[in-house]
Each structure stands twice: as C-alpha cells, then as structure tokens.
Amino acid sequence: MSALLLMTGHPEVGTATLRHNPLNAVTATVERITYADGRTAVRKQLQSPADSTGPWAASTDPRHWNYWRRELEVYRDDELRGRLANAGLVLPEAQVEEWPDGAVLLMEDIGGTSGTQFSLAEHAALTRAFGRWQGQPASERPWMSTGFLRDYSTTRDVPWHLLTDDAAWQQPLIRETWPGQLREAWTRLMAQRDALLDLVASLPRATCHLDFWVSNVIQRPSGELALFDWAFTGDGALGEDIGNYIPDAVFDMFWPVERLPELAETCIANYLDGLHEAGWRGDPDQVRLAVMASGVKYAWLLPGLLGRASDPAHNAYHRQVDSRRLFHQRGQALMYVADWCAEALSRARR
DSSP states (O other): OOHHHHHTTOOEEEEEEOOOOTTOTTEEEEEEEEETTSOEEEEEEEEOOTTOOSTTOOBSOTTSTTBTTHHHHHHHOHHHHHHHHHHTEEOOOEEEEEETTEEEEEEEOOOSEEGGGOOHHHHHHHHHHHHHHHTSOOOOOTTSBOSHHHHHHTSSOOOGGGGGOHHHHTSHHHHHHSOTTHHHHHHHHHHTHHHHHHHHHHSOEEEEOSSOSGGGEEEOTTSOEEEOOOTTOEEEETTHHHHHHHHHHHHTTSSOGGGHHHHHHHHHHHHHHHHHHTTOOSOHHHHHHHHHHGGGGGGGHHHHHHHHTTSSOEEETTEEEOHHHHHHHHHHHHHHHHHHHHHHHHHHTO
C-alpha cells in the first residue's frame, strides 16, 4: 500500500514552509508536514485564478503556460509516470484532493542530493536520463501548455528602457563586472528576438518539463533521479529544456561560470546519447539549435539586473551573496547566452 495512503488520517505534529515562487498566483503554499510517527510528506496547495493579474497570473486555459490545474493532471498521468520510469526518472508519488476553487497535492518527501550540489558526472547522468525520456514517443494531452517560450518570456514585467540608458550601464557594479561587449551583444539579441522565437518554434517537438533546472531535481541515495515542479509541462522544442538547465545553474550560482562551457558540452552530449538510447534517430544539429536558440528566454534578465544593480544587497535563489561575484557570474553567463543565440541564427541561415 502507498506510504501516502498510510499517512491519511494520521495527526500532524509540525509544518515547515518550503521555498517556492511567491509571485505565482497558482501556488498558495508549499509545506513539509511531519506526522506523529516521524514520517514526512510535502503538501502543495494550488488555487484557481480568481482575480489574479500580472505576469504570474493563473489561468483556466489548459493550454496557457500557467494553467492552475496542470500539476494535478501530471501526477495523475500513469503513462507519463511510466515513460519517466523507463528512462530512470521518478515522478513523485502524490495524492490529489480538489474543491471548486483550489486543490492540494500531497506528495512523497524524497530525500537525497539536490541538483544544486551535483558534480559534472551527476549532471551528465541526469541529462542522459532526460534524453531517454524525451526520445520516447509521447502522447498529446489536452492540458499540456503550448507556446510556452514566447508567452512566458515576452510577458515579464521588465524595465526595457534601461537597455538604452547610458547611466544604467555606467553603474559601478555593471561597469566593473560585465564584459565590455555585452551591451552590443544584447542589443543584437533583442533585435533578433522574434527570429529566435520563430526558430525554436520551427524545430522538432517534444513533451517538455519547461522548468528543468538544478533546484527541481533530487537524486536518491539509490541513484534514482526525481523531478519536481511540473506546472509548465507541455509542447517545446527537443533540446529546449537543456537550454534552460545549463545557464540557470550559473545564474543562481550553483555552478561556476568559469566551467560553463564544460557543463554545456557535457549536458548536450549526454542528452543526445540518451535520445539515441531511446531509439530517436533525428538530426542532432537541430537539437543543438534548440538548446542555443532557447537562450532567448532570458532576454528579460539583463534589463532586470540593470534595474537592481544599485541595490545595497543581492540574492541568488533566496540567499544573500556577494554582489560583485553575482554580477560577474551573471554577466559572463549572459554573454555566453548571447553568443549561443547569435550562433544559432547563423547556423540556421546556412
């Protein structure tokens, strides 16, 4: 019998709030529950759109990237769970309880090593398994998102005007830590933004996680790799998830930018190996195009950083960090993304 079912009706003796995005109107709370017998579970409370507005507003449209019920559907999908298991990946066990204006996911509390602490070998194993999953034939679902990359990345609340503001670029933290050629490179990226989005939309498709990054992965002591936060799941380009996974690890200082090229090549090579292990026989160059061009997702990040450069302190994924190191790491990573995008368009036009 399911461990979660055995917990039903047991008294709770403690709760602890877990880290999550408080801006997203879909998520009310995420808590770790401790029961009287010492066992734990994770409880995620979701809420219907109501009057939510802004870039993180919830939606009742099953194809919208922020559809409020999507995770309920994911955890009920036995076919998806089975395909992940075939690849060596774990979709956590979960119970679902619904009511008219909300729902609760009660999920198994998986312990182990967070992806934020992975070595290069563990990143390799994860992306290889991810390729084995996405290389399998997938079934369409009516609740899967469509158009995520364009819709998400173009609806951020962003101080775009700072891109052409000389004073913003002369702030000490920017002037002293960012590559001198980044402004010009990002100007080109913005001019080519629609072309990059169109390129990704034209590439071979897959069922994608669409929030694939180190903080959404835990490796059990047994070696199994569990994936979390499936709220955006849907149609994407084959390789788009990898294009998110690589730079995000650096942006939040879970991987040093000095080793970004090594991480990128390791993840892409292992992802392609995993695709082939699953029987995929497509064009690897198109996968690499998707990885690189999907960096356009971060078009909003640079102006956002310009707007925060004068703040007295800075955080990376909810923890305070040294400002100069943070801006150096992110500036170098943004340059890498800009070069990726430029190379993707160059290759696509040949």
